Amino acid sequence: MSATHDHDETPxxxxxxxxxxxxxxxxxxxxxxxxxxxxxxxxxxPYPVGEVADALGFPRSEIGAVMFIGGLCGAGFGFxxxxxxxxxxxxxxxxxxxxxxxxxxxPITWELLVLSAALSGVIGLFALCGLPQxxxxxxxxxxxxxxxxxxxxxxxxAEDPKFDLATVKAFLGGMNPASxxxxxx
Amino acid sequence: MATMTPSTNLGxxxxxxxxxxxxxxxxxxxxxxxxATLGDKIADVSIQITPTPKAWWLxxxxxxxxxxxxxxxxxxxxxxxxxxxxxxxxxxxxxxxxNFVWWIGIGHAGTLISAILLxxxxxxxxxxxxxxxxxxxxxxxxxxxxxxLHMGRPWLAYWLYPVPVNFAAWPQFRSPLCWDVFAxxxxxxxxxVFWYVGLxxxxxxxxxxxxxxxxxxxxxxxxxxxxxxxxxxxRYEKLxxxxxxxxTPLVFSVHTIVSFDFAVSIVPLWHATIxxxxxVAGAIFAGFAMVIWLAVPLRQFYGMSDFITNxxxxxxxxxxxxxxxxxxxxxxxxxxxxxxxxxxxxxxTTMQRIWTGPYWWAYWVLILTNTIIPQFLWIDRIRxxxxxxxxxxxxxxxxxxFERYVIIITLSRDNLPSSWGxxxxxxxxxxxxxxxxxxxxTLFSLFVRFVPMLSITEMREFLxxxxxxxxxxxxxxxAK
Numbered sequence: 129m130s131a132t133h134d135h136d137e138t139p140x141x142x143x144x145x146x147x148x149x150x151x152x153x154x155x156x157x158x159x160x161x162x163x164x165x166x167x168x169x170x171x172x173x174p175y176p177v178g179e180v181a182d183a184l185g186f187p188r189s190e191i192g193a194v195m196f197i198g199g200l201c202g203a204g205f206g207f208x209x210x211x212x213x214x215x216x217x218x219x220x221x222x223x224x225x226x227x228x229x230x231x232x233x234x235p236i237t238w239e240l241l242v243l244s245a246a247l248s249g250v251i252g253l254f255a256l257c258g259l260p261q262x263x264x265x266x267x268x269x270x271x272x273x274x275x276x277x278x279x280x281x282x283x284x285x286a287e288d289p290k291f292d293l294a295t296v297k298a299f300l301g302g303m304n305p306a307s308x309x310x311x312x313x
Numbered sequence: 314m315a316t317m318t319p320s321t322n323l324g325x326x327x328x329x330x331x332x333x334x335x336x337x338x339x340x341x342x343x344x345x346x347x348x349a350t351l352g353d354k355i356a357d358v359s360i361q362i363t364p365t366p367k368a369w370w371l372x373x374x375x376x377x378x379x380x381x382x383x384x385x386x387x388x389x390x391x392x393x394x395x396x397x398x399x400x401x402x403x404x405x406x407x408x409x410x411x412n413f414v415w416w417i418g419i420g421h422a423g424t425l426i427s428a429i430l431l432x433x434x435x436x437x438x439x440x441x442x443x444x445x446x447x448x449x450x451x452x453x454x455x456x457x458x459x460x461x462l463h464m465g466r467p468w469l470a471y472w473l474y475p476v477p478v479n480f481a482a483w484p485q486f487r488s489p490l491c492w493d494v495f496a497x498x499x500x501x502x503x504x505x506v507f508w509y510v511g512l513x514x515x516x517x518x519x520x521x522x523x524x525x526x527x528x529x530x531x532x533x534x535x536x537x538x539x540x541x542x543x544x545x546x547x548r549y550e551k552l553x554x555x556x557x558x559x560x561t562p563l564v565f566s567v568h569t570i571v572s573f574d575f576a577v578s579i580v581p582l583w584h585a586t587i588x589x590x591x592x593v594a595g596a597i598f599a600g601f602a603m604v605i606w607l608a609v610p611l612r613q614f615y616g617m618s619d620f621i622t623n624x625x626x627x628x629x630x631x632x633x634x635x636x637x638x639x640x641x642x643x644x645x646x647x648x649x650x651x652x653x654x655x656x657x658x659x660x661x662t663t664m665q666r667i668w669t670g671p672y673w674w675a676y677w678v679l680i681l682t683n684t685i686i687p688q689f690l691w692i693d694r695i696r697x698x699x700x701x702x703x704x705x706x707x708x709x710x711x712x713x714x715f716e717r718y719v720i721i722i723t724l725s726r727d728n729l730p731s732s733w734g735x736x737x738x739x740x741x742x743x744x745x746x747x748x749x750x751x752x753x754x755t756l757f758s759l760f761v762r763f764v765p766m767l768s769i770t771e772m773r774e775f776l777x778x779x780x781x782x783x784x785x786x787x788x789x790x791x792a793k
Contacts, residue, residue, distance in 0.1 A: 151783065158543075174348060174518075175774040175783065176546035178791030186544050188793045191551040195559075213475055213483040222487045235492040235570055239499040242563050246503045249552045250510060257545045260537035267540070273521040275541050276514070278348035278781060 140313040142265035143169070143285035144296045145272070146305035151177045154280035157303040158183040161284060164299060168288035172266065172281040190256060191249055198248025199241045206240030207233055269309045283311060328354040328619075334780050341437055341775075344619035348781040351620075352518055352769045358615060359532075359765050360524050366614040373758040379751025386745035387462065395465050397741040404724045404736035409463035411717040412746050414571060415599070416456035416753075417497070418592075418713060421564050422600020423449025424504060427511075428560035437628050439775045440620045443768045444611065444760070445604050446508045451756045452603070453501045455749040460493070462745070489573035496570040503563060507556045510549070513539050514770040547793065554792035568593045575720065581662040582647065582723050591643035595713060598636035598683075601629050602709035607757065609703050611766060620767055627696050633709065634690040640716075641684040658728055665726040671735060672722050675715055682712030 148154045151173060158171050158180050171180035181187070207230075214220050215227035225232070254260070266272050266283060275281050282303075284296050293310075300308055330347040337343070346354070357363045390397055400407035423445040430438035461467045473494045475484055484491045516536035523529035539545070572592035575583040608626065612618040648667070651659040667676045686708040695701045725734050760766070776782025 150781070171543035172541045173543065173546070174352075174541060175514075175770050176550050176791060177543065177783070178547065178550070178793070180543040181547040181793075184543055186547055189548040189551040191548050191555065195552075195555050209475065210486040214486045218481060218483050220483075220485055220487075222485065225487065229487060232487040235489075235566065235573075236486060236495045238566055239492070239495040239563075242559050242566075243499040243502060246506055246556055246559055249555060250506050253510070253548050253552050254537070256548055257542075259539065259545075260534075262538055264538060264540055272540075276518045276521045277352060 141286055141293070142268075142311040142313045143283045143287075143291075144293065144300060145266065145269055145281055145283040145309050145311050146300040146303060147271055147274075147307040147309075148280040148282070148303075149306050151180075151280055153304065154282055155179045155183065157282050157300070157305075160303060161282065161299070165290050166284050166288050166296075168291075169282065169284040172272070172275045172283070174276050174278065174280075177280070191252055194252035194256075195245045195249040198252075199245030201248075202244025203237050203241035205244075206237040210236055265311050265313050268312050271307055271309065279306070330780070334777070337777065339436070340622055340624040341440070342620060342772075343622050346619065346776065346780060348773050348776065351772055351776065353522075354616075354619065355765050355767050355769050355772070356515075356518055356522060358761070359519055359763055360522060360528055362524070363615070365762065368610065368614045369758060369762065372610070372754055376751045376754025376756075376758055379747050380755050381748070381751070382744045383458075383748025383752055386741055386748050387458075389741060390462060390745070391467075395463065397739060399736055399738045399742055401734060401736065403727050403732055403734050404722060406463075406721050406724065407736060408718075408721075408738045408742040408746060409459040410574075411714065411721050412749065413456050413459040413463075414592075414717045415714050416452045416459075416749065417500075417571060418568065418596035418599040419603045420449040420452035420456065420500075420504075420600065421568060421593070421596035422604050423447070423452075424500075424560050424564040425597050425600065426604065427507065428557040428564065431554070431557045432561060436775065437625050439771045440622075440625055440767055441604060441608070441629075442771070443508075443511065444607055444757075444766050445600075446504060446511070447757065447760045447764070447766075448600075448603055448607060449504045450501070450508060451753050451760075453497065453504065454756070455753050457497055457501065458749060459745075489570060489577045492570045493574055496567045500563060500567045503556070503560060507553075507560060510552060510556065511768060511771075512764065513537060514541065514549075515765045515768060517541065518769050519765065547791075550792040564596075565593055568596045580723060581656075581658045581728065582651070582666065583720070585647065585650065587643055587646050587650070591640065591646075594636050594639035594643065595716060598633060598640050598709060599713040601633040601636065602706035602713070605629050605633070605702050605706040606710075609699050611761070612699070615761070615766070617767065620772060623697055626699070626702060630690050630696040630702055630705075633706070634687055637683060637687040637690075637709070644680065644684065662723060662726055666719065666723060670726055672719065672725070675719050675722070679712050679715040679719055682708040683716060684712075686712075 146157065148157060154171055154173060155177065158169070161169055162183050162185065167185070169184065171177070171184065173180065210233040211228060211230075219227050266281075271279070272281060282300070284291065284300065297308060328344065328346070328350045330345050330350050332347070334345055398407055398409070426438050426445040427442040461470045464470065472478070473484060473491070513536055516532045517539040519532040520529055520536045523532055569589040569592070572588040576585060576588035578584060605626065608621050608629070612621050648663055651663040667673060687705055689695050689701070689705060695705070722736055725736050727733060773781070774783045778784045
């Protein structure tokens with residue numbers, strides 16, 4: 129695409145967004161859109177609706193694996209740190225116990241497991257979701273403010289290989305939405 | 314206070330849905346709410362639409378005044394050293410440790426409500442978890458001050474952590490006191506993170522209904538661009554469930570480790586295997602008393618009885634009664650084991666504690682307030698009377714404080730009569746304690762005013778399907 133053409137093209141759109149009044153409508157619409165062959169889309173709701181994520185083809189999140197690995201690293205680090213610091217680097221004789229008195233290292237190992245699993249989970253959530261994200265096109269639609277209130281939205285994005293403005297609009301219009309809007313990029 | 318004022322006298326909006334819904338089958342939501350009215354009722358407090366009740370100013374100013382005691386107490390302590398307290402030999406652990414354990418115990422109910430009740434599918438947690446978690450965080454902040462101040466040289470507090478320092482010494486990882494550092498640090502961090510993750514969607518709610526640029530800016534930054542995407546929710550729910558799964562054993566481990574501070578020593582009556590479960594039960598007991606103390610004013614002055622219903626108060630009272638019985642069993646067990654073990658020292662120390670020693674009265678205050686008075690909770694009418702609940706919770710606060718006091722002053726009667734001593738806290742001890750209470754009240758008042766005090770997202774999900782929700786909390790089923 130050459131720069132000279134940019135100014136006279138119609139403004140790029142991010143996608144087409146339909147607004148629904150209930151979670152069940154959103155679930156149905158997402159399933160129908162998936163059946164229609166759309167793949168690049170997202171549902172928005174004021175509270176989690178698991179069926180929408182299922183219909184979007186995201187049956188499992190990665191968070192479990194992230195936290196498991198994070199927890200293992202924390203526990204391993206915690207255990208080896210205690211052994212190295214109290215047993216090798218600066219051996220401490222406490223009540224004649226062996227330097228490698230592993231049962232006494234259990235509490236701190238456990239605490240560091242929890243700490244690093246929790247932190248890696250939260251950092252993982254932010255990283256995977258791309259948060260903090262100061263700008264996102266969906267916020268350009270005025271009625272989207274109700275996505276945190278009482279409305280449910282489905283946005284089929286222009287990236288979708290099957291995306292065609294008129295067809296998508298007609299398709300979403302058939303799902304009995306409260307409103308339909310083009311989402312400017 | 315016996316008859317609760319309905320939410321309608323808030324003056325501005327009525328927060329009523331247009332359609333009439335049937336009452337909640339389990340009585341866990343009252344009023345007539347849909348997704349919007351429920352969110353507004355909670356969020357309007359944070360964005361300053363709900364007029365601030367006069368009582369809020371009273372709480373806030375009393376809290377702030379008491380918090381000055383903390384400033385004065387810490388200032389004088391730093392000026393003169395720990396000699397301003399009543400600690401001596403043999404009672405080297407004075408009020409600082411009593412208050413530490415008291416506060417951290419109070420904190421535990423917050424984690425219990427958010428984490429354990431979530432894992433147990435207890436729907437009633439939904440209305441309580443947000444402010445209970447706030448209570449946890451503030452209580453742990455108060456608790457954390459005391460061991461640091463008690464060190465004598467608090468500016469060297471970082472020595473507690475394995476920071477590479479130039480004199481090549483490391484913490485002693487075989488000591489429960491060192492475990493405590495890691496336990497409390499982890500507990501505070503994980504509680505804060507769990508709280509914040511729960512708050513992100515609610516901050517997004519506030520961002521979208523903010524009344525001015527400042528609110529939109531601040532809440533928008535805190536919401537980090539949350540847009541409620543289904544993919545994000547899926548990760549979010551999984552994280553929330555796993556944090557609850559980690560938080561549950563964490564809360565047990567933290568108070569177990571706190572009890573190890575005592576139980577790993579060889580002081581008679583401290584060196585007991587009953588200590589960890591006994592401490593955990595006591596923590597939950599005290600924590601629920603504090604949840605009741607916080608819920609009553611929220612219902613009274615912010616009209617939150619739509620969401621914190623009589624049913625919730627009833628459940629809290631029952632948990633308090635149950636854990637109170639566990640704690641009482643602990644008291645019985647201590648005396649029983651001392652007698653049954655045929656250990657002369659254990660038995661003599663027990664007799665000193667409950668009958669012949671100078672602090673016998675403290676033991677009986679504890680039995681009265683922790684074991685006898687909570688038995689009134691068996692009566693249905695008392696569990697429904699907010700004033701009575703409030704007073705019984707007060708009794709539990711006193712009792713749990715005395716429990717730790719009784720444990721601490723065991724030090725005054727050691728194995729060796731020549732090293733016996735007495736302990737009396739000074740006014741600086743008490744001032745510092747009142748100061749932390751002030752800090753807690755101040756922080757909690759600010760929390761109520763600027764942060765959604767109940768979880769809007771979870772309450773919405775909790776509403777019956779006809780009212781726009783998903784019929785109960787579904788994290789357990791949906792987290793994948």
